[in-house]
Amino acid sequence: MKPLPPNADLIVIGGGVIGQSVAWHYARAGYGRVLLLERGMPAAQASSQAAALLTRLRESAELMAFTRRTDAAIDELEAELGEPLDRRRSGQLHVAASETAADRLQQLASLAARTGEPWEWLGASAAQRLAPWLAADAIRQALLLPAESWIDPYRLAMAYGRAARGHGARLQPGVEVTALQVERERVVGVETTRGAVAAGCVVDASGVWAGLLAGPYGGSLPFAAVRSQYWITASATPKFPLTMPVVLLPDLGLYARPELGALLFGVRESRSAVFDARTLPHDIEGFDTGDGWPALAGIAPALARLSPTLIEVGIRHHVSGLSTYTPDGRYVLGALPGLDGLLVASGCCGSGVAASGGIGQALAELAAGRTPFVDLAAFAPARFGSIDRFSPDWLSRCGAARAGKRGG
Numbered sequence: 001m002k003p004l005p006p007n008a009d010l011i012v013i014g015g016g017v018i019g020q021s022v023a024w025h026y027a028r029a030g031y032g033r034v035l036l037l038e039r040g041m042p043a044a045q046a047s048s049q050a051a052a053l054l055t056r057l058r059e060s061a062e063l064m065a066f067t068r069r070t071d072a073a074i075d076e077l078e079a080e081l082g083e084p085l086d087r088r089r090s091g092q093l094h095v096a097a098s099e100t101a102a103d104r105l106q107q108l109a110s111l112a113a114r115t116g117e118p119w120e121w122l123g124a125s126a127a128q129r130l131a132p133w134l135a136a137d138a139i140r141q142a143l144l145l146p147a148e149s150w151i152d153p154y155r156l157a158m159a160y161g162r163a164a165r166g167h168g169a170r171l172q173p174g175v176e177v178t179a180l181q182v183e184r185e186r187v188v189g190v191e192t193t194r195g196a197v198a199a200g201c202v203v204d205a206s207g208v209w210a211g212l213l214a215g216p217y218g219g220s221l222p223f224a225a226v227r228s229q230y231w232i233t234a235s236a237t238p239k240f241p242l243t244m245p246v247v248l249l250p251d252l253g254l255y256a257r258p259e260l261g262a263l264l265f266g267v268r269e270s271r272s273a274v275f276d277a278r279t280l281p282h283d284i285e286g287f288d289t290g291d292g293w294p295a296l297a298g299i300a301p302a303l304a305r306l307s308p309t310l311i312e313v314g315i316r317h318h319v320s321g322l323s324t325y326t327p328d329g330r331y332v333l334g335a336l337p338g339l340d341g342l343l344v345a346s347g348c349c350g351s352g353v354a355a356s357g358g359i360g361q362a363l364a365e366l367a368a369g370r371t372p373f374v375d376l377a378a379f380a381p382a383r384f385g386s387i388d389r390f391s392p393d394w395l396s397r398c399g400a401a402r403a404g405k406r407g408g
């Protein structure tokens with residue numbers, strides 16, 4: 001490995017989809033020299049496990065600005081790299097079986113209308129034609145959002161990285177940041193397993209581990225590591241067409257999309273498992289505490305009514321991973337109180353892939369001393385005041401946020 005440079009304008013800690021997006025946005029804008037340090041292989045942690053939904057429709061203008069930026073970033077990456085990234089513009093089909101869920105669909109339709117996103121109501125048989133694994137007689141109402149899409153998250157993360165290199169950024173796998181260099185309450189560089197590097201600014205994009213290097217300064221970062229899981233069915237059947245939209249069933253807290261002729265589907269847990277980030281291994285790919293299946297068993301009777309097919313085909317894979325959740329569903333973006341020179345980009349609430357373009361642009365702008373294209377006040381790391389992010393009470397508040405999540 002080439003020695004690390006003695007200094008950089010920006011050091012990014014973490015080579016997931018967020019870190020690589022920050023690096024690309026900073027380098028392509030010509031803000032300065034970027035060094036991204038990843039202790040393992042790039043995009044091998046949360047980013048390679050995501051279910052791939054790029055849900056654009058969001059309940060706040062800021063979140064929607066992030067997801068729309070990701071959509072635009074994918075177009076720009078394809079143009080820069082000269083290759084398609086295979087985003088599937090399959091749409092999202094929201095299906096309600098109950099009156100409560102039908103109300104939720106009404107709210108979504110109004111949100112889509114207000115924000116200029118295309119939407120249309122579908123009859124039960126039209127919805128069932130798009131997703132033949134659903135039982136038509138269980139469909140009370142169906143809303144199609146045709147502009148929604150999904151993408152292989154690993155490919156997207158690596159595309160940000162390759163494009164960043166094209167603009168002169170250095171992305172270095174296999175180097176761990178072991179400490180921050182702090183002088184008079186300002187981060188001036190990092191210590192690594194390959195020596196020290198001075199930096200004008202450091203962005204901590206280390207996912208569930210974000211803030212740990214900041215010691216006491218990071219102790220009140222308002223998020224926790226929460227389990228997310230999905231399953232992939234055993235058989236490929238024509239009932240799971242490759243072209244089908246992403247399906248969301250709010251009655252069951254379930255989302256689904258096609259996966260090589262089978263169906264990938266995720267289920268929200270009524271009580272999410274939450275973890276103290278200080279106790280996690282460095283490799284959380286396939287992180288599984290072995291107790292995730294009850295979430296699926298709990299909805300099986302209701303699922304059997306909505307989709308007998310899904311029950312009949314059986315399950316081949318179970319994927320369990322960790323995301324970062326905050327109690328208010330807003331990300332954690334910006335400076336830590338009392339410590340200059342360090343910006344955090346984490347707390348993505350299970351939508352870091354969908355928001356990666358917007359977060360990357362906003363953090364690159366902030367790191368360069370510019371005004372971010374989205375007002376980041378709502379995402380301030382200090383917005384909950386002085387909390388103990390590792391206390392049982394805080395962990396359970398973050399777990400409850402995951403359990404109550406309604407969108408994709």
Ligand SMILES: Cc1cc2nc3c(=O)[nH]c(=O)nc-3n(C[C@H](O)[C@H](O)[C@H](O)COP(=O)(O)OP(=O)(O)OC[C@H]3O[C@@H](n4cnc5c(N)ncnc54)[C@H](O)[C@@H]3O)c2cc1C
Pocket residue numbers: 013014015016017018019037038039040041042043044045046047048049050051052053054175176177178205206207208209213228229230282319320321322323324345346348349350351352353354355408
């Ligand atoms: C099962 C599951 C399904 C999901 N589905 C979706 C979805 O459909 N849509 C969506 O948008 N999001 C989804 N998510 C969430 C999404 O995966 C995350 O929000 C996103 O990947 C976060 O990216 P990241 O770069 O912050 O974290 P990561 O990808 O975890 O990257 C952080 C990196 O930092 C590195 N690192 C940590 N500490 C150091 C250090 N000291 N020095 C150097 N490197 C370090 C790690 O090795 C890691 O590679 C899902 C998550 C899970 C678990």
